[in-house]
Amino acid sequence: MSYALRGREPLRELLADALSSAAAGQGRGVLIEGPAGSGRSRMLAETVSLARERGFTVCRAMADHVAHPAFLAPLGLTPAGAPAARGADPLHRLAAHLADRSCGTPVLVALDDLQWAGPATLDALRTLSALLATRALPVLAVFTRASTAGDPAVDRCVAALAADAVVRQELEPLREDSVTALVADVLGAPPDETLSGLCAAADGVPGRAVELAEALAGTGVTRAADGRAALPAGPLPDPLREAVLRPLRELPATSATLLDVIAVLGRSVAPVDLALALGQDVRDLMPLVQECVTAGVLASTERQLVFRHALVWQAVREAVPPPVRSALAQELGERHARRGDFASAARHLAAALLAGERRALAGLERAGRELAGRAPRDVVALLDPVVGEQPSGPAEAALLVPLVGALAALGRPGRAAVLARAGLDAGCRPATAAELAAYLAEAELATGAVRAAGERADAVLDAVTVPPDARLRALAVRARARSRTDALTAVRAAADELRDEARRVPAGAGHPADAAACLLHGLAHWHEGRPDAALAELRRTPGPGGAPHPAGHCWDVRAALGTALLDLGAHDQARTVLCAAPEQEHDRAVDRSPAPGTGAPLAVLALETGDLEQADRMAAEVLGVPDDDRLLTDTLLALAVRAESALRRGRSRDARPDADRLLALLRTDRFDIAAGRALRTVLRVTEAESGPRAALHLLRDLCGPDIPGDPGIPGTPNEERTGGSGAVTASKEPGLPGGAAAPCPLPGALLLAGPATAVWLVRLARAGGEPELAGRITAWLRATAPASPGSAPGEAMANAADHAEGLLRESATLLSRAAAAYRDPWSRARAEEDLGTLLKDGDDTDRAHAVERLQSALQGYDDAGSAPDAARVRGTLRGLGVRRRHWTYADRPTTGWASLTDTERAVADLVAQGLTNRETADLMFLSPYTVNFHLRQIFRKLSITSRVELARMHRDLEQQQAPAAASPPKRRTHPGAAHDRRPRPGHPAATGTVRSAHDTTRALTAPDSRGRR
Template sequence: MAVQRSRVETPRHERTVRGRERAWEAIVALTRSARAGRSGVLLIEGEAGTGKSLLLAKAACAAAAPGFSTATGGAGEFAKAAPLEPLLSALAGLPFAGDAGPVGRPGRRLRIIEEIRAALERRCGEGPVLVALDDLQWADPATLTAVHTLTRALASHPVVWLLARRTTGRATETGRLFDLLEREGATRLTLGPLDDATVREVVIDMLGAVPDPDLLALAAETGGDPALLAELLSGLRDEDAVTVVGGRARLVTPRIPERVRADLGRRLGRVSPATRHLLTVGAVIGRSFCPEDAAEVLGATPAALLPQLDEAFCEGFLVVAPEELAFRNGLVWRVVADAVPAPVRRALHRQVGDLLMERGGSAMPAAASHLMQGVRPGDARALADLDRAVAAVTLVSPRSAAALAAHALRLTDPAEPAWPARTVTAVRALSTAGRLEDALDLVDSALLTPLPGETSARLRCLRSAILPLTGRTGEAAAEASALLTVPGLSGELRDEAELVLLNAQAGMGDDRGARARAERIVFAADGHGDALVTGALITLALSEWGSGRPADGLRLARAAVRRAESADARRLHPRMILTMLLIDVHRLEEARAVMAGAGEEAETAGHLAWAAAPAVLRARMHLAEGRFHDAAAEAGAGLAITSRLGPHVLTSYALSVLATAVMRAGDLRGARRYAEGDRPPPCHCGSPYADARLRLARAQVTVASEGAAAAAEAVGRLCDDLETHRWTLISESTAAPWLVRTALALGDRARARAVVAAMDRLAGGHPVFPCLGVTAAHARGLLDRDRDALERAAAGHTDPWARASAAEDLGMLITAEGPALRRDAVAGLDTALAAYTDLGAARDAARVRRRLRRLGVRRRHWSQADRPVSGWASLTDTERSVSALVAQGLTNRQVATQMSMSTHTVAFHLRHIFRKLDVTSRVELTRLTIEAGP
């Protein structure tokens, strides 16, 4: 008889062939050919549950209506004990099938095959015939031989053969048959997992509603297995785990339905005990695991596990991932893991954690995760191991260390002697990981309990260091000042409090007080630690920068880098500060070298609140080189990081770069959105610098959007601030010319003269920085209408956008000198137009074209230069480079290393690439990249 396998009892109208359209089209084509008198063979293969049986059943139903004779059957798991059983069970339903009787010797089998052939030929005289045979992976050799013989013998008759087999397992004979039939002309289709879009459609089909994100995420855990997906949805519906309201299906509980657990449990029970042990250990290790790890936990070698691995593959529990083994889908993994009793699971997590801790390196975050799950409250030895793990993991993965330290503290009773030390460790780890509010909450609650004096002082010191990073600079200064009055304070804590107070003074704009304190610290450097002296040198470097002495600023910043030998000193990121200053004076190659030396310093040597620094600094470099789209992408990645961490100086920095880059690219609306974003409060040394940049960007966007009059007050403040601070003039090479141009437009010649005078003093005192002299010439050329000065600026600016701006100013100056110089004016404006066009500065190019038209010259607007919003042509050069590296199989970290950017920035670029190309996976991206060519 035909073999019936268990399946979800779903109403007929709910069964679909979602995601199997190609297979269904092939079946329809074969049935049409059969009606025309031609035969055909379709081979359908795939893993268990991919919908082969459903396709065969639907084909038989569809063929029966138009007058086909149908014969359906299938092999059972023990079919080899019953030769020819699949064919005989299929033909038993046909009225012309004779009684073959029991199958005995080979001669008898040959006669039966001949009888089947003759019977099918007779039936073909009445109309086409469809023969559907399922589960041929279990078929006996006689059946496989008969199928091959019959397909050839009936090739001239209207017979459609639909043959299906499961690809998991060791069905080598069936595989050879399929290979042979394909060579003889059969069509072969492999059914893979359903894609995400099809999974969503199936959910809608079965539940009659649009799924919410949680339900869709649980459905995705099936890995696109149609049978498992149907089982899951039916189980959720039967157990009232989903509700449907207003056409929306909402998941009530993420618990896996009992029917799914039971079915997977039965499958697990069919494998050998040794294979179950392997799967259990693998599930505890994770959704994917290395066979070496499983072998070590089991006390075996990978070679000794080969029989168990082979069985796990054949039974469909495991698949091969790129570098590891993985459970076939999330539901299988969860069911196997959940089947492990809690005490056993905890012990295994502890064993795996210890194993990975010994390995070190990149295994440390995973080790931390396992140790967190393997320790019980009050287990002193295990908690001591957690303490060591926190120290080991901190430099590799601050986030893992924070989670581990917080977990160790939760498992420690406040009355235990280790509780104060673990509290300090947890606070430090949380703040290092950027979980600033969590760290503050823990400090505040701990300080309400009786603590040893040293612990209390250390927690207060940590609190004062965290507060500035959340924008509470004044509160930090007060806390640090109070702490310095505590008698008997250790030198280490006194240094930390001094550093907080120093940074707080600088962050609140008390340059004189911060400078005096920093000078005292440097003078007595031998009596202080590296961190405090490094912080003092950074403060002095920034003070010199703001005072208009960039040479001294660079000297002090380099001294800070040399001094930062300890980990605590490196957490102040002197390399990032030096890079920032080098970019200001357009020493970009040296800036890149310093950045390369820093590596991923911001992520591995200090607060993750500084993790955005590499991206933001690279954005500044791109902006200085005229790559506006790349600058916006990097700054956007940096802003995404800072937005998760709360107020930070880098937020202002990123917003200023974003607003400027987007404005120069021609998107005023986007520039206004970034420029008008909430400015975070001053919170760290260097915030006056970032504040100056953002105020300048806001004023520039306002003038571009609404005209000079709308920004008159802001421009006045920027000009007046130059009396005490030179941040604006040094940090942006176009600032002085823009301020002069805007002040003149407002009729404020006095302020324009003040800007030029300040820029002249700055350039005259520092001839070693040519960029300052060129900027000064540009500003003076605008004020004095000096053609020679503007020609020098148009030729000398290293910033390509500033060079184009100077050429435009030169062209406008010559235009005003009269029609006799029209040719020179047009030449200057053409130079500006070409530069703006090359940079993709659409709004600036349009303005120059208008000015040329007033001179009677029309320049074509090359619309093909406009970047589309989607498709391959919409990608920037950087996005194409990222796509090419991803297509080579590189991970995000490998791409980041190749392109000298952070992994956060790579992820940011990939999100934009996926959106522009309308893809959802790296596989699809790879295909499109290959199709696009070099």
């Protein structure tokens, strides 16, 4: 069947122009060259058909059949009986006839397959081309020739033709779109993506594309939903496979065997693997490989031999009987394992097992165990399809051990727990059961099920048959599950015991149990308020030459170290730690995505640097992970980031659900590295809604045992207390910096939760009527700061100490020094505001400096996206006679919610909750007259006349937006953009009877004792 000629339009135009020139008496020659199947004969036939339409006399023949009578018959000539003489040759007679101008019409001489021409024909062709080059004749001569190298005599003739100005045209491979159109012609419909391999396998040769498409069309083409032609699912249809393999039948048997082996090993293979599979040296395979490359079947990359086309690889692979494929893969996998190449061994053994070769089970388990710690992604990719959801027996259940370990290492505890439970339910061997139970306990611990994890670890340790690795993991889980912030001596003792146990087993100090010991020691120091000792422990390498455990594991020291550095204000160091990729995470280093266990700390970093939109986005990504796959630390940090971002935007009501979730988690366990930041968030939300006294009450209720020396707190433990102050004092440990800890007036993790947290706690205590607590916090800051002079954490502690002491002593010098030293915009703005508030009641010079400082604070709050703080400073500036324009013009509609300005929207939010104009003005630091003006504008734009209507419309709007509540709120760009949503009147915060700690910046009022230096 003939199909449309695709992709040859330029050549068709050239031949049409040549026919026109010949008809005008300006004849010439054209030589068409191309490989088999490129369409040479088809182009010649098209030219013959067009010439006859234009009235040409056509003399056509194969180049080796010019002696046939039909060749010269159109001109009335007949070949001589015996062309012994030169003039008797048909082409010579034709040239003589044309030279005599004996023809009355234009002539087309068409000779196909010039490569088969004999010497006499070649000699006559040269005579004919010379004639056309020297005389103007109404003759067009078109020849075709295969482009492959052939007879030297033919090559010499072609060179002579070119010298006689014969036009040479090479038929290039068709473009992809032309091949696709040609396949569509054969199949009767455009091909879809599944047929892209068929189009590519044609190599741009139209004859090959037609052959493959016709082979597929003969078996019945599947039609996709959109009407396009599709390749049937499963193995290739037999006719198509035979059509694909037909050119390979011409290869020698040794080369064909080479291709079979490569196809079984995969579409690409390393030469070393190929030599190993064939039992030969690489140098012995070079001739065979070169033969396959020359044939166009194989190509080479920098390190691999690869089938050029996936369709060819599939056809060759399917031609090998399945038992041979599985046996070859199993044999090669065992050979790789004996050589220590467990990555290659696992790949081939997994393929063998999928093909039904059960003998590969034991070798695959061993290879998986060897790779689980070094290449967990490879283990998951290979073993997950093999195991499935439910193992069929003890041998398959044993494969779950490396798979579950790899999943845990990749930060996927949910999937690890599902498979571990499936293995335990399948009735596996006792040793396998102990290993799976230990991994399951780790997964439960990582996701926050601390009590369940501890109970499961106890069960593992009570079992009869427990491998050393499982016992160490169970010991680590039990030690962490029993860790309490009011029993830190016991925590350190358990960590020391765990470290000693890890060094007694062959795994050595590089085992995760040693990392767990480092983590427990570091957390104990952290909760004691000893940042130097905590950082030193978290920075310890888990053994000589050992690498940190892969990110996402519950013993990942790197995530804890990065979080601690963030809390201490060492942002650059934290970024370096969190974004570093260990050697075993080479694939993650390429895709640049955050590793499991680092996304939440990076969200904290964005929050601390004032990028609220980025912080919200990253927190939403973390919280979007399923609960059973999300680490406890990630949950605490992401909830804290989202809640504090809402607070900075002035929307404390939006922060309350996240604060409630944090509070529930903290009541279960407070030993996590993120517990301090989570507690700070809960307290800040409580302060924003109910005032500082309520926040201090909640702190005592939640952490009473962790607040030493506070009168009226029942049940304060006596462990680790000193003297009458009852302050926690760490025992001195050799080799750790810091020595004994300074008296810690509050939970250490809370005091260390951010550079400005301790200062905020000082302000909270003063606003809550507890100046003694404020003084003790300041003393702790001043005593802790010198422990690490010169380091970023030490500088952050010193800045906080200057800030807190400046507040207590009303020292402009200390506040100025703190403001200059803070690195994050919010902390710097807070210090600038405190300094400006201190100076604003002084003389004219002080007032000028106060305005300057307050304006700097306002800019800092704007940079940090903290709208309520900015509004408070703006109110202070108005009191000093300074008014700043804080709005911008926007393209808004004239009516409806979208027409409200940012300030009008904030007023509407508060009034809709039932607040009066006076209460709204107090919360927004505006005058009641300004609020009344905004309210009139709101009524006009919304076409309403009462607060009741406003409350109803506000409720309806919130219900419409409820489905999007999980998405991070967009950052407002102006300080007046959003304000706190306060409780209804009657609540302490709404009535104004309790002042926020942010508003109490000068509790000491003695005018002559400000301590200015």
